[in-house]
Amino acid sequence: MFANMLPEVTTDLAGLEEKAAATLSPDALGYIVPSAGSGATARANRAAFDKWQIVPRMLRGSAERDLSCTVLGTDMPAPVLIAPVGVQQLAHPDGELATARAATALGLTYTHSTAATHSFEQVAEASGTGSRWYQLYWPTDRDVCISFLKRAKDSGFTTLVVTLDTGVLGWRPKDLDRGYLPFLVNTGLANYLTDPAFLAGLSKPVEQDPAAATARWIGMFPHVGLAWSDLPFLREHWDGPIVLKGICCVEDARLAVDAGMDGIIVSNHGGRQIDGARGSLDALPAIATAVGGQIAVLFDSGVRTGADLFKALALGADAVLIGRPFLYGLALAGQSGVEQVMRSLLAEFDITLALSGYGSPAELGPSSLLPA
Numbered sequence: 001m002f003a004n005m006l007p008e009v010t011t012d013l014a015g016l017e018e019k020a021a022a023t024l025s026p027d028a029l030g031y032i033v034p035s036a037g038s039g040a041t042a043r044a045n046r047a048a049f050d051k052w053q054i055v056p057r058m059l060r061g062s063a064e065r066d067l068s069c070t071v072l073g074t075d076m077p078a079p080v081l082i083a084p085v086g087v088q089q090l091a092h093p094d095g096e097l098a099t100a101r102a103a104t105a106l107g108l109t110y111t112h113s114t115a116a117t118h119s120f121e122q123v124a125e126a127s128g129t130g131s132r133w134y135q136l137y138w139p140t141d142r143d144v145c146i147s148f149l150k151r152a153k154d155s156g157f158t159t160l161v162v163t164l165d166t167g168v169l170g171w172r173p174k175d176l177d178r179g180y181l182p183f184l185v186n187t188g189l190a191n192y193l194t195d196p197a198f199l200a201g202l203s204k205p206v207e208q209d210p211a212a213a214t215a216r217w218i219g220m221f222p223h224v225g226l227a228w229s230d231l232p233f234l235r236e237h238w239d240g241p242i243v244l245k246g247i248c249c250v251e252d253a254r255l256a257v258d259a260g261m262d263g264i265i266v267s268n269h270g271g272r273q274i275d276g277a278r279g280s281l282d283a284l285p286a287i288a289t290a291v292g293g294q295i296a297v298l299f300d301s302g303v304r305t306g307a308d309l310f311k312a313l314a315l316g317a318d319a320v321l322i323g324r325p326f327l328y329g330l331a332l333a334g335q336s337g338v339e340q341v342m343r344s345l346l347a348e349f350d351i352t353l354a355l356s357g358y359g360s361p362a363e364l365g366p367s368s369l370l371p372a
């Protein structure tokens with residue numbers, strides 16, 4: 001009888017990458033798993049978690065834990081979200097639709113990437129009553145930007161996440177050596193190719209001149225010149241909460257507060273952008289101390305296990321985004337794979353809380369950890 005209780009996707013969260021790697025095409029593998037340059041930032045992300053150890057407390061546990069929380073008006077069953085990840089069809093043919101469905105099934109918030117392989121409207125339908133946020137890659141074309149914001153709002157995306165660390169794609173040798181741009185562009189343009197403002201800039205239908213569509217996208221994606229003074233434009237065109245993604249230091253966190261932002265995501269993009277950047281978790285404590293309580297402080301990069309969730313929350317994160325692990329679940333078993341990975345993460349987190357003497361994530365704090 002126990003045979004049908006065996007998990008389809010491994011519960012070994014730290015071993016997911018190896019399992020998923022075996023199912024991915026060489027293009028997908030080269031794109032999803034590696035990081036920028038020599039991989040130093042990705043290693044720093046993991047090393048940052050190993051610098052902290054959990055201090056378990058005895059005889060004060062709660063028989064029932066309550067993991068729920070509210071972040072920027074979004075109710076969450078646990079302080080965990082699905083990170084924005086582009087081109088998810090590389091991992092599985094159902095792509096973002098499977099991920100959005102899995103998020104809805106678990107009550108988790110799904111964050112829709114501008115570089116998705118399914119459009120706002122398709123994802124909204126798949127997500128149904130589920131909670132959804134929208135991640136903006138701010139196009140240099142003003143009309144396309146405004147159109148994206150409007151479509152996201154009309155499709156029920158409640159919070160805007162603005163990614164600042166990808167003004168241009170990082171130096172990724174594993175992709176560059178395979179000449180990866182065509183597959184990235186061919187799969188990752190769903191939002192653009194369904195956008196009236198994007199299509200209005202093309203002189204021929206896309207089918208007749210796909211290269212022109214690609215060129216238009218390449219022309220508007222890089223946005224290195226963005227400045228703090230550009231942010232009021234977003235307030236004009238977005239009436240919900242706005243969160244800046246990619247914050248790595250206290251100075252920028254303070255500027256986000258000064259700019260009237262509602263939250264930040266402390267993140268180095270999973271090590272995919274700058275090679276040799278500091279570990280994301282290394283940046284978190286000082287940022288949380290400086291601006292926590294004034295704006296929402298979210299975190300990602302390098303989280304792999306429930307114990308990692310515990311550490312990030314103890315160091316001041318209000319909630320944590322999960323990147324590659326859910327993508328590995330998607331690669332292994334589509335919607336069900338995403339659900340299994342996220343369930344495992346949440347279960348391990350709950351067990352870690354229980355064993356350490358906590359009844360809820362809000363009880364975690366600096367005294368929950370000691371330096372290793």
Ligand SMILES: Cc1cc2nc3c(=O)[nH]c(=O)nc-3n(C[C@H](O)[C@H](O)[C@H](O)COP(=O)(O)O)c2cc1C
Pocket residue numbers: 031032083084085086087113114115135163245267268269270271272300301302303321322323324325
């Ligand atoms: C394949 C892949 C594609 C990504 N695409 C996006 C994206 O479109 N927008 C974005 O803001 N971040 C993107 N990210 C970064 C994630 O949102 C997140 O910051 C990162 O994956 C967290 O690190 P982790 O993978 O170690 O959990 C992507 C990450 C991966 C692995």
Ligand SMILES: O=C(O)C(=O)c1ccccc1
Pocket residue numbers: 085086087115166169184188269272
């Ligand atoms: O690869 C990424 O990390 C990413 O953010 C991205 C950027 C452009 C298109 C697709 C994904």
